[in-house]
Amino acid sequence: MTLADRIQQLRKQKGISQEELADRVGVSRQAVSKWESEQSMPDMDKIILLSDYFEVTTDYLLKGIEPVPPAAGPKEKKPDGRIFTIVATVLNFIGVLVSCAVWYEEQEAGALIIGGVFLALGCMVFGVGMVESAPDSKPRAKRNFWTVNIWLLVFLPLSVCYNVLLDTGAAPYPLLALHSGTGMAVLLYVLFWLVYIAICTAVVLRQVRRGRSA
Numbered sequence: 415m416t417l418a419d420r421i422q423q424l425r426k427q428k429g430i431s432q433e434e435l436a437d438r439v440g441v442s443r444q445a446v447s448k449w450e451s452e453q454s455m456p457d458m459d460k461i462i463l464l465s466d467y468f469e470v471t472t473d474y475l476l477k478g479i480e481p482v483p484p485a486a487g488p489k490e491k492k493p494d495g496r497i498f499t500i501v502a503t504v505l506n507f508i509g510v511l512v513s514c515a516v517w518y519e520e521q522e523a524g525a526l527i528i529g530g531v532f533l534a535l536g537c538m539v540f541g542v543g544m545v546e547s548a549p550d551s552k553p554r555a556k557r558n559f560w561t562v563n564i565w566l567l568v569f570l571p572l573s574v575c576y577n578v579l580l581d582t583g584a585a586p587y588p589l590l591a592l593h594s595g596t597g598m599a600v601l602l603y604v605l606f607w608l609v610y611i612a613i614c615t616a617v618v619l620r621q622v623r624r625g626r627s628a
């Protein structure tokens with residue numbers, strides 16, 4: 415097995431694409447592709463970065479020499495990152511739902527605070543998951559998180575900005591600015607949804623592409 419084979423094998427074991435590996439070590443995706451096809455070799459500083467990221471020795475990368483494992487007890491098994499993604503998604507969904515429901519009933523700024531707290535908790539859970547979960551589960555958990563949660567995380571702040579700019583109140587969902595004239599109000603309302611869908615769809619497509627190239 416060559417250096418190129420070992421880099422490709424370690425990358426696939428982590429479940430990441432060439433583009434994601436390139437981001438990790440500060441090179442272009444084309445550079446990683448050339449490493450894996452034996453068209454070029456990484457510099458020594460990149461070898462060190464690769465060994466740190468893959469958690470292997472430089473001897474293993476360069477020569478295929480496996481390190482001798484120290485005598486120790488069983489290694490602690492880390493949880494699957496997708497568990498954190500599910501919990502974070504539930505918190506974010508509750509945040510948006512409760513914020514909209516409270517505003518609909520009370521129309522008070524407290525609704526935005528409640529929603530913001532839940533969204534912050536959801537993002538915090540996801541962040542902890544990216545640190546504490548098993549390394550091989552992180553890429554898929556990250557893709558799953560952004561594919562779903564971009565729709566939740568963007569909705570509330572984008573709605574607030576839309577409503578504040580149109581002077582309809584800082585609501586957690588878009589309101590029709592009827593004082594702007596019926597035709598203009600409908601146009602701006604439709605424009606909000608087009609922008610919202612475009613942003614979220616762009617993020618989702620990016621995650622899909624990453625998943626296919628992994």
